[in-house]
Amino acid sequence: MTAQSVNANDPLERERAHLASSRAALRAMRADVEALDIKDVTANWVNAAVLQRQIDERIAALADLAHTPLFFGRLDYLHAPGAEKAEGAEGERFYIGRRHVHDGDGDPMVIDWRAPVSQPFYRASKKDPMDVGTRRRFGYTGGELTAYEDEDLTDAAGGEQASRLLQTEIERPRVGPMRDIVATIQPEQDEIVRAGIGGTVCVQGAPGTGKTAVGLHRVAYLLYAHRERLARTGTLVIGPNRSFLRYIEQVLPALGELNVAQATVDDLVGHVEVRGADSADAARIKGDARMAEVLRRAVRAGVTMPVEPVVVVRGSRRWRVPAYEIEEIVRELLDRDIRYGAARDALPQRIAHAVLVRMEEAGEAPDDRVQDAVARNAAVKAAVKAVWPAVDPAKLVLRLLSDAEFLAEHAAGVLTEDEQRTVLWARPARSVRSAKWSAADAVLIDEATDLVARTPSLGHVVLDEAQDLSPMQYRAVGRRCTTGSATILGDLAQGTTPWATSSWAEALTHLGKPDAAVEELTQGFRVPREVIAYASRLLPAIAPGLAAATSMRESPGDFAVRAVALDGLDDAVLAACGEALAREGSVGLIAADARVAVLGELLTAAGLPYLAPGEETTEAARLTLVPASLAKGLEYDYVVLDEPAAVVAGEPDERTGLRRLYVALTRAVSGLTVVHAEPLPGALG
Structure with a gap:
């Protein structure tokens, strides 16, 4: 491996010239789109609006980010990719970047990092x-190309060597929001990023392993490889x-x-x-997967068996469907265990079909229009309303949490009496609007809503910090990708909720993806x-089964x-x-939630x-005051940790507190600078 700096004028100037030409080509690509005239190519204003929106999105996607x-990178192939590797065949050269750029003749000047031809940039050894x-990496300063570094992959005897530019990029100070890692993706990360869309992938990642960035780059890759499919079905990132x-x-x-x-x-x-807010015990029980069965029973509680026949009058004829036959229809729909709303919609059609059978037996020849008319008959609608009443999911959950007898009836054998008392509201609400719903209650309503009508499914969902979800929350996310795939990201050692999952196998089962690769x-x-x-040092106490993470950082860091x-x-x-502020980069002051207000006054x-967590740092404001409860997933160049004992004490139990720490x-x-007056937890002593 050889490194060249700005003093190597000729090669570096050629690369700078290619960068300038590529930027000019990108501007030309954008100008071509901006110049499109659609007034004569659309049939109506709706088509025109849709096409214009697509053009606007294309223009935005072609923006040249000056400091990005x-x-x-660059790949010098020995042979033309896909061609027979004949002796003496001339290879091709490809520049690898964030997006595809071509010149006026359509020849590529920059290849999208997601293209198959770019894959060796991340995996070749x-x-x-x-x-x-040869694999070439480029170094930049403020958007200007300032260095390059070559790696000769034909020298098998030379051994693998660390890339100085790669190391510099990894350790570059972080100011502002999270940035992409497209230039530094490692082989094991690339395998996850490029995994097929057909299966769900669960990534257990220790801190600093880039699992969040891997998940986001996976979305970008799937949108590149399966754009039409995901354009129809949609994608979603859940944080x-x-x-x-x-x-x-x-x-x-x-x-x-x-x-x-x-x-x-x-x-x-x-x-x-x-x-509203739940106690830890109430939230844990409401988040338990057993609540799904309680809700399923409650949703079906309103279904009753008919006691009167249905009599349909059409013209001079009266058609009678006896109660026992309607009961058979109702029981069959219940046994099929289809969604409540779908079964309710099917019931009038089934009754109408029974009427049509009698019509045909009497010599008439009814068609589908007659069946639809019978299904809308007042007598049929009244029977359906009495036998299979409509269910409002929020009102149903309101009754479950307010009515002890109703809850006991449907939680029998599922929740203990103590658990039932724990989830019941101390002050029952009179209406959905006046109720002080908690976050766990909203998840119960979502489950009930899905029992009534199917939740639409997306093509791909990314779920980050997944270890903190309750079983019922996993079910809520799983409903959004029943016919699609998912990327699940998390770290069992960072689970800080009372219901945090203890194993990915359990979590993936609740999600509805038990066969996902971990x-x-x-x-x-x-x-x-x-x-x-x-x-x-905390891992044996908080996650005994996990291996400690290692770091590829050459510098030990300031500690x-x-x-x-x-x-x-x-x-x-x-x-x-x-x-910390005397150095370059962002600074995070992390403290127990109860200390944040005091520290805020001290800083002022x-x-x-x-700043508050999530706000973009600037040169004028590089310090963020972070409550420990919101620190997960965030990164700062320098962290000052205030009083670890207070962070631990701020949680319901010691194990959760150590995980928060x-x-x-x-x-x-x-x-990292840890400042403490109280004794440190034993594992850190």
């Missing part, structure tokens, strides 16, 4: 060069909270993908306004070696643990923040401006 490298002679979604929202647009929806689980189940990422790329080693007197804690935290009094310890990219 258009290409980051000296052991398996994949017909690549743990709004702060997290704001943090990651720029990754996909930087890769040219603008139409991927993002939501939290609470957004998905937002049938009612959430204004991949494990243990090679860290962002968290410094000393930091991840320190945090990993310090400072014990101070109780009355000196605040000053020590402010001093640590000042030291000290003249240190600070593990999360907080692993948010640092370049350096």
